[in-house]
Structures are given as C-alpha cells and as structure tokens.
Amino acid sequence: MIRLGLRLTLGSGREAALRVLVTAAAVALGVGLLLAALAGVNGLHAQTNRSAWLDTAAQASRPTSTSHRLWWLSSTDQFGSQVIDRIDVAATGRNAPVPPGIRHLPGPGDYFASPALTALLRSEPANELRDRFPGRQTGIIGAAALPSPNSLIIVIGHSTRQLSQAPGAVEVGAIQRTPASCYACQNTSGSGPVLQFILAGGAVALLLPVLIFIATASRLSAARREERFAAMRLVGATPRQVSVVSAVEAVVAAVAGVVVGFALFFVFRPLLYHVPFTGAPFAQGDLSLHWIDIVIAVIGVPLAAVVSARLALRRVQISPLGVKRRASSRPPRIARIIPLLAGIAVLAYFDAAGKPGSNGGQLLELLAGFVLLIVGLVLAGPWFTTAGARLMANRASRPSTLIAGRRLLDNPKAAFRFISGLVIALFVGSAAIGALSSIAAASSSGGGSAGKDTLAEPFCSFSTSNCPASAKVPSVPGQVLAELRTTPGVRSVTVVHQSPAQPQQMNSFGVVACDQLAKTPAIGKCAPAATAASIGYFLSNVLGHNSHASSTVWPSAHLSAADIAKLPADAVVVATNGSSSAIERARTVLERAFPFQGTPVAVDAFDPSTARLLTMVQDMTDVVIVASLIIAACSLAVNIAAGLGERKRPFSLLRLTGVPTALLHRVVALESALPLLIVAAVAIVVGLVSAALYVHSQVAIAFSIPGITYWATVVSGLVVSLAIIASTFPLLNRMTGPEVARNE
Amino acid sequence: MSGTNSSSAIQSGRVIIEARDLVLSFGETPALRGADLSVRRGEVLAVMGPSGSGKSTLLYCLAGILVPDSGEVSFDGQRLDTMREEQRSRLRRDRFGFVFQSGQLVPELTAEENVALPLLLGGTRRQEALRGARAWFERLELDGLERHRAGEMSGGQAQRVALARGLVAHPDVLFADEPTGSLDSLTGELVMGLMTGAAREEGTTVVLVTHEPRVAAYADREVIVRDGRVATATVAR
Numbered sequence: 001m002i003r004l005g006l007r008l009t010l011g012s013g014r015e016a017a018l019r020v021l022v023t024a025a026a027v028a029l030g031v032g033l034l035l036a037a038l039a040g041v042n043g044l045h046a047q048t049n050r051s052a053w054l055d056t057a058a059q060a061s062r063p064t065s066t067s068h069r070l071w072w073l074s075s076t077d078q079f080g081s082q083v084i085d086r087i088d089v090a091a092t093g094r095n096a097p098v099p100p101g102i103r104h105l106p107g108p109g110d111y112f113a114s115p116a117l118t119a120l121l122r123s124e125p126a127n128e129l130r131d132r133f134p135g136r137q138t139g140i141i142g143a144a145a146l147p148s149p150n151s152l153i154i155v156i157g158h159s160t161r162q163l164s165q166a167p168g169a170v171e172v173g174a175i176q177r178t179p180a181s182c183y184a185c186q187n188t189s190g191s192g193p194v195l196q197f198i199l200a201g202g203a204v205a206l207l208l209p210v211l212i213f214i215a216t217a218s219r220l221s222a223a224r225r226e227e228r229f230a231a232m233r234l235v236g237a238t239p240r241q242v243s244v245v246s247a248v249e250a251v252v253a254a255v256a257g258v259v260v261g262f263a264l265f266f267v268f269r270p271l272l273y274h275v276p277f278t279g280a281p282f283a284q285g286d287l288s289l290h291w292i293d294i295v296i297a298v299i300g301v302p303l304a305a306v307v308s309a310r311l312a313l314r315r316v317q318i319s320p321l322g323v324k325r326r327a328s329s330r331p332p333r334i335a336r337i338i339p340l341l342a343g344i345a346v347l348a349y350f351d352a353a354g355k356p357g358s359n360g361g362q363l364l365e366l367l368a369g370f371v372l373l374i375v376g377l378v379l380a381g382p383w384f385t386t387a388g389a390r391l392m393a394n395r396a397s398r399p400s401t402l403i404a405g406r407r408l409l410d411n412p413k414a415a416f417r418f419i420s421g422l423v424i425a426l427f428v429g430s431a432a433i434g435a436l437s438s439i440a441a442a443s444s445s446g447g448g449s450a451g452k453d454t455l456a457e458p459f460c461s462f463s464t465s466n467c468p469a470s471a472k473v474p475s476v477p478g479q480v481l482a483e484l485r486t487t488p489g490v491r492s493v494t495v496v497h498q499s500p501a502q503p504q505q506m507n508s509f510g511v512v513a514c515d516q517l518a519k520t521p522a523i524g525k526c527a528p529a530a531t532a533a534s535i536g537y538f539l540s541n542v543l544g545h546n547s548h549a550s551s552t553v554w555p556s557a558h559l560s561a562a563d564i565a566k567l568p569a570d571a572v573v574v575a576t577n578g579s580s581s582a583i584e585r586a587r588t589v590l591e592r593a594f595p596f597q598g599t600p601v602a603v604d605a606f607d608p609s610t611a612r613l614l615t616m617v618q619d620m621t622d623v624v625i626v627a628s629l630i631i632a633a634c635s636l637a638v639n640i641a642a643g644l645g646e647r648k649r650p651f652s653l654l655r656l657t658g659v660p661t662a663l664l665h666r667v668v669a670l671e672s673a674l675p676l677l678i679v680a681a682v683a684i685v686v687g688l689v690s691a692a693l694y695v696h697s698q699v700a701i702a703f704s705i706p707g708i709t710y711w712a713t714v715v716s717g718l719v720v721s722l723a724i725i726a727s728t729f730p731l732l733n734r735m736t737g738p739e740v741a742r743n744e
Numbered sequence: 745m746s747g748t749n750s751s752s753a754i755q756s757g758r759v760i761i762e763a764r765d766l767v768l769s770f771g772e773t774p775a776l777r778g779a780d781l782s783v784r785r786g787e788v789l790a791v792m793g794p795s796g797s798g799k800s801t802l803l804y805c806l807a808g809i810l811v812p813d814s815g816e817v818s819f820d821g822q823r824l825d826t827m828r829e830e831q832r833s834r835l836r837r838d839r840f841g842f843v844f845q846s847g848q849l850v851p852e853l854t855a856e857e858n859v860a861l862p863l864l865l866g867g868t869r870r871q872e873a874l875r876g877a878r879a880w881f882e883r884l885e886l887d888g889l890e891r892h893r894a895g896e897m898s899g900g901q902a903q904r905v906a907l908a909r910g911l912v913a914h915p916d917v918l919f920a921d922e923p924t925g926s927l928d929s930l931t932g933e934l935v936m937g938l939m940t941g942a943a944r945e946e947g948t949t950v951v952l953v954t955h956e957p958r959v960a961a962y963a964d965r966e967v968i969v970r971d972g973r974v975a976t977a978t979v980a981r
Contacts (some may be wrong), residue, residue: 169747399861406852653848656809658836659865 020249025177025254026307026516026638030214031297032262032268033631037210038293039269040277043286052179053099053149054085060170068093071160073169076608077599079129081579083608084117085153086133088596090163097175099155101145106157109135113152114146128584132591133520134158136721142420151535166596167460210485213635215308224307229313246313247306254305279612279619315701329450332412333381340376342685344371347693354697362698370431373690381416381679389415392670400663407643418635422676422721423683425628426714430687431694433622435616435705437743438695441704453578454522456538457590458571458737473569473594484574487589489582491575492519497567499534500559509536510570513561519553520575523602530556538603553705573603574718585666603718622713628715634725636672640728643671644735652736664736665729672725680718748848760785760916760949761806766815775801776812777972783917788940788950790963795955798972800921803953807840807919808832810936820916837865840938841910841948845925849894855905856881856890862900862913880908884938907939912981917949924959936962 056072069092093103094702098105113135118140121130133156137349141153163169229242268742346369369514380536382672385408393405408415478493482495492515496510511534513527523538533554557564571589583602590600601607644651651664692703761783768776775798783789783806793799804810805817808824811834817824821838841862842848851856854890859877864870884904894902903923910918920966923939924932940962943950952963960966968975 239878310757397864399864402857402870403850403852406857410852645853650848650850653842653844654850654861656804656807656836656844657842657862658833658838658840660830660833660837663865 019646020253020256020578022641023253024260025253025255026634027214027254027301029634030210030261030263031258033634034210034263034301035261035270035289035293035297036212036263036268038296039265039272039287039289040275042290043282043295044277044287047147047280047285048179049284050100050145050283052176053145054087054176056087056099056172056174057170057178058176059172062288068095069171069173069465070096070167071158072172073162073163073166075168075596075599076585076612077154078608079120079124079152079584081611082120082152084154084421085434087153087479088166088169090156090158090160090170092160097131097173099175101142102139102155106135106138106155108157108159108162110138111135111154111156112141113137113155114141114151116150116155117152117729120152121533123371124584125581127588128581129588132588133593134595142284146283149283151283169191169598172678185546199712208741210421210631211304212417213638214629215304218485231733243313245309246309246570250309251302251306254302258301261297261301261606272310275623276617277623280616331386331409334383335374335385337380338647339372343372343376344689344693346372347690347697351693351697364695365697369690369694373686374424374427375684376421377679378420380682381420381423381675382412384678384682385412385416385675388674392674398666399659399668400666403667404674405670409672412675415671417678418639418672419632419676419679422628422632423679425624425632426680426683427687429558429625430684430706430710430714431691433710434703435686435695436618436621437706437710438691438701438704439614452585452602452604453576453581454575454603455573455576455586455590455600455636456521456523457597459569459594459596459597473597475565476569476572477593480589483589483593484572484586487582487585489577489579490586492516492521494520494575495569496523496535496571496574497564499557500567503568504617509538511535511557511559511564511567513564514552515561520573524552524554525575527553527556531561532557548651557664570719572600574600610671617723623712629720632676636721637724637728640668640672640725641731644668644728644732648735651732655736661733661736663728664732665726668728668732669722669725676718676721680714686715699729713736745800754937758785759783761951762816762818763802763806764816766802766805766812766817768805768810768812774972776805776815778815779805779969779974781806781967781974783949783951785916786944786947788943788952788963790910790956790960790966791953791967791969792953792957792960793969796923797969797970799953799955801972802917802969802974803921804952806951807917808836808840809852834840836979837862837915838913838929841913843906843910843916843918843920843923845922846902849902849909851894854893855886855897855901858894858905859908859912862909866913877908877912880912883919883942884908884933900925900935901936903927903931907916907935907942911948912934914946915948917951918943920950920952922954923952924954924956929958932956932959 050537054074057074060072071089071090071092075086075088077086077705087099089099089105089107096105106112118137122136123129126158128302133154135156141155143149146153164171207349229246269287301659346365348364350369389405389408389412392401393409396402396405481493481495484490494512496512499510513532517524517526517533517535524533524535526533533559535554536552538552572594574586574590577585587600599608606729607609655664688705695701695703745891759782761781763781765778766776767774772930777798779798779802781802790962791802792800796856804815805825806818806819807813808819808827808879811825819835822835827835830943832980836842849855852863853861856874856877859880860868860870863873865875868876878890884907886901886904886908888900889905892901894905895904903926907923910920918937920939924935927935934960940950942948950963952959954960
C-alpha cells in the first residue's frame with residue numbers, strides 16, 4: 001500500500017506532482033521559519049548564558065568550598081546611548097574564582113576591557129571615557145564572556161581593602177555560570193527570571209504561529225486528495241488502505257518540505273544574524289541548532305503532517321460514491337470566552353487587592369493572568385469569528401457578504417486557525433508596548449530637553465535607604481566642583497544635600513539652596529522668596545513615582561545656605577549645553593571623583609540597565625510582531641489557495657453565469673479580512689487592558705495609550721496582510737476560468 | 745411535452761438567438777467548423793450530438809461565454825461576438841439563466857440563498873430576494889429544503905434548486921448543459937418535466953444540450969451537431 005501511495009503521489013501526472021510541490025513548498029517555508037525561530041531562541045539563550053557571569057553577585061549568599069573568595073561589585077555605566085557593564089573585583093587570595101574570558105584576575109590598578117570597549121577607549125578622548133576607569137588596561141576580555149560581539153564590558157582590579165568598603169560590594173566564592181534566579185542581583189545585565197520570562201514569551205509567540213502554519217500547509221489540496229480516495233474506495237480499497245495512502249502523500253510532501261526548509265535556513269542564516277532580536281547582535285555560532293531542534297524538524301514535521309492528514313480524513317466520510325463532509329460542527333459556544341474573562345479577572349483582582357507580597361507571588365500573578373489570556377484568546381477566537389460572521393450573514397444584502405458570512409459560519413475554527421498566530425503576537429505585542437509606554441510616560445521626569453541635558457550623580461544615600469555610613473559623601477570637594485564648572489559645555493552645578501529629616505520619604509529626599517536650584521531647572525524650582533527647598537525624588541524610574549520634577553515647586557526648607565552646606569551631600573546635578581562631549585566629560589569627572597557611587601544619568605532618562613532591558617523588550621516585541629505578520633500573511637495566502645481549490649467549480653460556474661470576478665474577489669477578501677480584523681481588534685484591546693491592569697497593580701502607575709509608532713506598526717501590518725489577500729486575486733481568476741468548468 | 749399549437753406559435757415567433765458560420769478551435773483541436781443555428785423566442789430547443797461533437801461549445805458561444813474565432817452570434821439583435829467581456833457578463837447575469845450538469849451550487853449557502861443569488865446580484869433586497877426564491881420551492885416540489893445545503897440534498901434535489909436559480913430572475917433564455925447528466929433516468933425525467941413546464945409558463949426560451957434522446961424529447965425542436973456543424977436535418981415536434 002505504501003508503494004501504491006508513493007506511485008499515486010509521484011506518478012499521477014502533472015496535477016498530482018504540482019499538488020505535492022505546492023504543499024512541499026509551503027511546508028519548506030514553514031520549516032525554514034521554524035528553524036529560524038528555534039535558532040533565534042537558541043541565540044537568545046546563548047547570549048543569556050554568556051551574560052550569566054555578570055550576575056555573580058547572586059553567589060554571595062551561597063556557601064563555597066574555596067578558601068579564597070572574591071570581592072565583587074557590578075554596575076552599569078553609560079557612554080552616549082551605549083551601556084557599559086562594569087565589574088570591580090578584588091581577590092582575597094590566589095585561588096579566588098576567575099570570571100570567563102580572562103586568564104587571571106586584574107590586579108589593583110589594572111583592568112581588562114572587551115574588544116568593543118577597547119576600541120572605544122582608543123577612539124574617544126580620555127577625558128570623556130578612559131579617565132573614569134582607574135589604572136591601565138592590561139588585557140582584553142575574550143568572547144566567552146561577551147553576550148554579544150559589541151558588548152562593552154570592563155573588569156577592574158582593586159585591593160580588597162578598597163573594594164570591601166564600596167557600597168553594594170559582595171564577597172563571592174564562585175562565578176555564576178548559569179542564568180541567575182535572583183531578583184536582588186546587583187547586576188542588572190538581565191539574566192534573571194524576568195528576562196527568562198520575557199524570552200519564554202517571545203519564543204512561544206514566535207513558535208506557535210510557525211507550527212500552526214506548518215499544520216495548515218500540510219493540509220493543502222485536501223479536497224482534491226479526498227476525491228481520489230473516493231475513487232479508490234470504489235475499486236475496493238478499505239478505509240485503512242486509504243488512510244495509509246493519505247499518510248504516504250503527507251509524508252512525501254513533508255519530507256521534501258523539510259529538506260528544502262533546512263536548505264532555506266542554511267542559505268538565509270547569515271541574514272538572521274542581522275535581526276535585532278534583543279538589540280545586541282549575535283556572536284558567530286549563536287544561531288546554531290541543537291540536536292533536539294533537528295529531531296523536531298526531521299521527525300516531528302512529517303509526523304505532524306501524518307496526524308494532520310489523519311485528522312483531515314476524519315472530518316470527511318469517504319465512501320465509494322464520493323466524499324461527504326460531515327455535518328457542520330456545532331457553532332462555538334459562548335463558554336469559550338470564559339478563560340479570556342478569567343484572565344482579565346485575575347489581573348483585575350490583583351489590581352484591586354494589591355500585588356502579592358512575594359516575588360514568587362508576583363510571577364504567579366503574571367503567569368496565571370497572561371497564560372489564561374493567551375489560551376483564552378485562542379479559544380475565544382472562533383466565537384468572536386462566529387459572532388462577526390453571523391452579524392454579517394444575517395444582514396447581508398450583497399451576495400459577497402452573504403457567501404463570505406456563510407463560509408465563515410460553516411467553519412469558524414478553521415477561519416480563525418490561520419490567524420491565531422498573529423493574534424497571539426498582537427496580544428503579546430500590545431501588552432508589552434502598552435506596559436512600556438505607560439512606564440515611559442509615568443516615569444519621565446518631564447524635564448524636556450533640560451532633563452536630557454542635565455546629569456545627576458545620585459550618591460548611595462540618595463539611591464538607597466540603607467546606605468552604610470562609610471559610603472556616605474560628607475561633602476563635594478571644591479576641586480571637583482571647580483573642575484566641573486570649568487568643563488566646556490557645563491552651565492551650572494548644584495549640590496543636593498541630605499535632608500536632616502528622618503526617615504527619608506519620596507517627597508523629602510534632600511535639601512538644596514534656592515540660588516543653586518535656580519541654575520538647574522530640570523530638577524524643579526523653589527517657592528517664591530524661599531531660600532532653601534526640601535526636594536523629592538527627581539530622577540526617572542520604573543517604580544511609578546511620577547516625579548515630573550521640572551514643573552515641581554518644592555516646599556520651602558527652613559535652613560540657611562550655610563546650614564545646608566554642612567549637611568552630607570546626597571547628589572550632584574550638572575546642567576550642560578546638551579553636547580555629548582560636555583555630558584561625557586562631566587560624567588567622567590563625577591565617576592572619577594566618586595568611585596562606586598553609581599553612574600551619573602540624565603535626569604530625564606532611565607538608569608542604563610533599565611533602559612537596556614526596556615530597549616530589549618521593545619526590540620523583541622518588534623521582531624515578534626513583524627515575524628508573526630509574515631507568518632500570518634503566508635498562512636492567509638495558503639488558506640485562500642486551499643479554499644479556492646475546494647470551490648473552484650461552483651465559483652467558475654458562477655463566473656460563467658455572469659457573476660463578475662470582482663464579486664468573487666470580495667468574497668475571498670471578506671472571508672479572510674473579517675476574522676483578521678475582528679480578532680485583531682479583540683487581541684489589541686485585551687493586550688492593552690491587561691497591560692493597564694498589570695502596570696497599575698505592579699508599579700502603581702496610570703495606563704498610557706501607546707504612541708503613534710505602535711499604531712502605525714499595527715495598521716501597516718494589517719494593510720500588508722490585506723495586500724497579501726489581494727495578491728491572491730490573480731490566482732482566483734486563473735482557478736475559476738471557463739476552462740475549469742469544462743474540464744473538471 | 746408540447747402540443748402542436750404551441751409549436752406552430754413558436755415557429756411563427758421572432759428569432760431571439762442567431763448563430764452564423766461559427767468557427768472555434770481549442771489550440772489545434774477544432775470544436776466548431778461553421779455552425780449555424782437560429783433559436784426562436786419561447787421555444788425549447790434540444791441540441792443533440794455525440795460526445796466531442798461540439799454541442800457544449802456551441803451552447804457556450806450562444807450564451808456569450810466563449811467568443812468564436814470567426815462567425816457571428818446575435819442575441820435579440822445585439823452582436824455577442826463583438827461585445828466586451830464585461831457587457832457579455834452583464835447580459836448573462838441579467839438576461840440568461842444557466843443549469844449545468846452538477847456542482848453549481850455554492851456549498852456554503854442554503855438552498856434558498858442559492859436560488860436568491862441572481863436576484864441579489866441584480867440588486868434586489870435580501871428579504872425580497874428570499875421571498876422570490878421561496879416561491880420556486882413549491883413549484884419545483886422542493887418544499888422543506890429551503891434551509892438545506894448542497895451537501896444535504898440528493899442529486900435530483902440539487903439539480904431542481906439549480907433550475908430554480910436559473911429561472912428565478914425570469915431570464916429570456918435558459919441554457920442547460922446536460923442538466924440530467926448526473927441523474928438517474930426517473931429523476932432526470934422529473935427534472936426535465938419541471939424545467940420545460942416552468943419555462944413554458946414563464947415564456948422562457950430554453951437551449952438544452954444533451955446526448956439523451958429521452959431528454960431531447962421534451963423539446964419543441966431538436967438539432968444535431970456533428971463534427972462542429974449543425975446538421976441540416978432538424979426535428980420539429
């Protein structure tokens with residue numbers, strides 16, 4: 001029977017060969033996309049694994065067998081818009097652990113830099129970058145320690161006496177080798193659970209649509225195959241034999257598709273290296289396939305094709321007298337929307353009841369809510385499709401809307417299946433962008449261009465409430481102030497002093513003399529006639545404190561300028577003319593003067609590590625949305641081709657009777673566009689609502705509707721999808737020509 | 745079958761379709777080699793002939809579906825062979841009805857929606873179109889099948905639904921290409937009886953292609969096509 005199946009598949013003339021070819025081509029495209037998605041996920045994991053050592057602070061709480069430990073302080077620095085990972089180390093003995101990428105630890109006064117940072121150190125003026133780092137470069141960090149070839153990383157050696165006094169420094173007995181699962185890691189390079197969750201979400205959003213597409217492609221031309229199976233039944237083939245022949249056909253097309261899919265992947269893989277999955281390019285070899293990926297493609301795809309073909313056969317009764325479709329399945333019940341509502345209810349509950357206290361509880365809320373919403377959208381999709389189609393069919397006065405509505409009502413699950421991937425991507429994208437735009441809007445200090453041009457160096461006492469006494473800055477040396485003020489491009493320098501009021505609260509962080517505050521308007525102003533102000537948190541942050549400092553009139557503080565000058569310093573604020581040279585020079589002066597106190601950041605910008613995480617999520621969201629659109633467009637095209645194959649005789653006969661092709665075009669367009677538009681709207685609304693509930697419950701900020709870029713991406717994506725639908729019209733014209741009616 | 749009175753009335757009727765010296769080839773294969781035919785208003789004409797003789801091709805030329813390589817086809821004084829495709833499509837939609845051998849119903853639509861389709865295409869409002877369609881169900885003995893789909897009906901029922909669709913817009917001419925070709929003889933006779941009866945009541949001209957003498961017997965007149973030409977011998981009843 002297998003031999004007969006092979007002969008029928010390969011030797012039944014041009015039409016059969018063409019059918020196998022088209023199915024194989026669609027499967028090949030799907031396999032190529034699947035391998036690209038798997039390689040992308042592997043690449044992300046490779047990057048994450050290579051960045052794990054940056055989270056070595058997670059080892060601080062773990063016991064160790066080594067006698068010699070390592071003092072470790074990780075922080076993020078910034079040059080322009082680039083983030084520099086800075087690791088300060090000090091060995092307690094010769095056997096102290098050594099990070100990857102270097103043979104030995106840098107001694108006090110030495111540092112090792114990554115190749116990209118080395119190049120930057122050489123090309124940029126010393127007073128804008130190199131002078132921030134104490135000592136001299138004695139080595140280059142190897143590729144094993146670089147998440148990306150362009151990573152900017154520096155490992156600086158110190159004496160234990162020096163580093164052990166630094167705020168935030170910890171003693172570790174080993175280097176972190178796998179992604180850390182700590183929330184309190186000092187380093188925020190991002191290998192923690194939040195990033196893992198984001199990566200997992202991105203992987204699911206990429207892989208699901210591809211798998212759906214492959215299942216769709218392997219079912220192409222099912223109707224024509226079934227007619228042939230009926231003829232086989234007529235000459236005595238048993239249902240089981242028909243089933244075997246069907247499986248053979250499916251496997252032949254799938255195997256051919258897998259072979260071509262691998263070829264496509266290897267040919268186009270160099271281009272994949274340019275896809276900004278996380279904003280950081282992949283290193284050579286990152287986009288490789290694991291053996292399990294190859295097994296999934298080589299065995300899984302043909303197996304899935306067989307299962308898909310078998311399921312397709314179960315939906316029809318093939319008798320010797322022909323093919324009879326089983327009666328239309330029952331319309332989707334309203335109960336299908338329960339998981340979706342439950343997902344929204346979970347997020348609404350946490351919004352009303354407050355976020356869970358533990359990190360695990362918060363992750364559970366996130367997982368439970370979003371998994372319910374994704375499952376809910378997939379389940380509810382056919383119900384929404386049915387609702388829209390019923391409305392359209394019942395009110396239709398034009399034949400095109402009537403036929404399209406009835407077609408959708410006939411099998412809403414199939415109609416939805418082709419766009420389910422896009423729906424998931426739109427949901428994930430809308431939720432991510434909704435949350436990001438809300439955070440960006442709420443966290444901005446509103447300083448305008450002044451906020452971007454004004455640097456603030458928040459000292460330990462400003463940033464944390466448990467700053468050790470040894471780390472506090474009693475005063476800003478006059479020499480530093482003079483150096484800052486004489487730096488070209490620096491307009492003014494303001495010192496914020498620690499508030500004598502205890503404990504610190506968000507609205508009374510420090511005190512500042514009004515004559516100084518007036519020179520740095522980006523952090524707010526004094527009340528009229530006041531001589532000093534009690535100022536609150538004025539930096540951008542993701543905690544939801546809507547500081548909008550520049551427009552804030554801080555309450556008066558009843559202290560004289562002389563009293564304020566005696567108080568410990570809390571932060572130094574430097575207003576510049578906005579030139580990158582002035583900003584970087586001021587940053588270098590501050591970092592050199594106050595080592596281990598953190599990185600000076602623009603008042604209106606996130607700290608570098610937060611900015612990097614947000615950019616990464618944004619980049620990944622863009623990749624997922626664009627990739628899903630491509631896959632959805634391919635699915636739609638395949639679906640239309642399959643649908644036309646099933647109906648080419650009635651459609652061609654309609655054309656003979658004078659029905660204009662424009663009407664058939666409208667039918668095809670409506671059948672595809674209606675579910676696409678309905679469910680896309682639902683996915684976007686659900687995505688934005690869940691983002692609103694999540695950001696409100698987690699970080700207590702108001703929801704902000706995404707900006708024009710998001711809407712432009714969504715609208716242009718939908719327009720591209722509609723254009724792809726329209727691109728199948730010539731196929732419709734050809735498939736329903738008069739000769740079809742005669743020859744069928 | 746018609747009586748002598750109607751036959752004589754038709755014979756004196758005006759010619760509605762006229763084909764002169766039609767020649768049409770599909771690639772190297774000639775299908776029509778100088779076919780001539782006149783159809784009078786209100787008559788039921790059977791076009792007979794063996795398989796491959798060119799009778800379906802002749803019907804498609806008469807209906808403006810195919811354009812002959814040479815020769816003339818006129819409908820109601822208008823030249824079909826020189827018309828643009830758009831005009832011919834409109835003519836087919838507004839003035840002609842069609843019944844084919846099988847597979848002509850839109851599978852997603854119910855029987856009544858399939859019948860109402862030509863009315864909807866002509867711009868009739870939905871409810872009115874459905875009312876107009878339902879009137880044909882009793883007439884063609886299809887009561888109770890209004891909400892059935894193509895797959896839920898027998899071949900004879902589906903063919904009667906197709907017939908109702910062909911006649912619902914009151915066409916001037918109904919073209920039927922082997923309308924009983926996929927039916928058993930009993931069902932075929934039922935369909936033919938209903939088709940010719942309804943057409944005569946409506947005053948619709950019928951051009952019927954068939955290779956079955958039993959089917960042709962329902963016509964007022966029959967012509968025989970051989971080797972792409974209409975044989976001179978025609979049979980009037």
